[in-house]
Amino acid sequence: MENLSEDIADLDSEIDVVTSRMLSEWDWKAQERAFGKKDLESTSPESSFDSMCSSPEMSSRSRHQSFGHFSYVPGHSRTPSATSQKNKPKMSTKRRMKASEREKMRMRSLAEALHQLRDYLPPDYSKRGQPLTKIQTLKYTIEYINELSDMLNHT
DNA sequence: TAGGCCATCTGGTCCT
DNA sequence: AGGACCAGATGGCCTA
Numbered sequence: 424m425e426n427l428s429e430d431i432a433d434l435d436s437e438i439d440v441v442t443s444r445m446l447s448e449w450d451w452k453a454q455e456r457a458f459g460k461k462d463l464e465s466t467s468p469e470s471s472f473d474s475m476c477s478s479p480e481m482s483s484r485s486r487h488q489s490f491g492h493f494s495y496v497p498g499h500s501r502t503p504s505a506t507s508q509k510n511k512p513k514m515s516t517k518r519r520m521k522a523s524e525r526e527k528m529r530m531r532s533l534a535e536a537l538h539q540l541r542d543y544l545p546p547d548y549s550k551r552g553q554p555l556t557k558i559q560t561l562k563y564t565i566e567y568i569n570e571l572s573d574m575l576n577h578t
Numbered sequence: 579t580a581g582g583c584c585a586t587c588t589g590g591t592c593c594t
Numbered sequence: 595a596g597g598a599c600c601a602g603a604t605g606g607c608c609t610a
Contacts, residue, residue, distance in 0.1 A: 514589080518596075523587060525597070530585070553609095556583060 540564060 514522070534557070541560045548563045549555050555563065 519588075522589095522597080526588085526599090527586065529598075534585085558583090 537561075 537557050537560050541555050544555070544560070544563055544567055548559075548567070
């Protein structure tokens with residue numbers, strides 16, 4: 424029981440380390456471990472060709488509906504009025520692709536951090552032996568930390 | 579087959 | 595100007 428506070432401190436610092444590491448650097452080796460070669464290929468800088476295949480010009484245009492001369496990206500309900508959009512110059516294709524790559528990396532590091540966080544939860548949390556979803560991971564983590572805090576407070 | 583989860587793309591907004 | 599973050603949409607995969 425006395426180890427509890429150490430455990431919490433450990434967990435805390437580990438989470439810190441993990442998140443800061445994931446956010447500050449992009450370790451391709453780790454990526455290979457986490458996502459496998461196929462994904463890696465698709466994320467290496469040169470392979471931004473993959474993202475090209477899945478990028479605005481190549482795939483997204485085919486994946487998302489394309490209506491004639493303009494590309495309709497459904498669901499941009501937040502898009503302001505047509506007038507205000509007219510005033511705003513569109514991002515260049517090159518810049519858009521770069522932004523997409525960054526966003527992809529960002530979301531992957533987030534997913535990786537969640538995977539690692541999942542490892543700190545006791546196995547009881549994953550019922551039926553299925554891996555926890557992202558949301559479950561976050562919710563159970565909160566639950567777990569609360570439990571640990573309660574235990575600490577009652578010692 | 580429907581529904582859940584996930585990865586990805588994208589435009590908007592805020593910040594440096 | 596460009597990067598980071600956010601939220602909506604879409605399509606693929608998987609499971610009940």
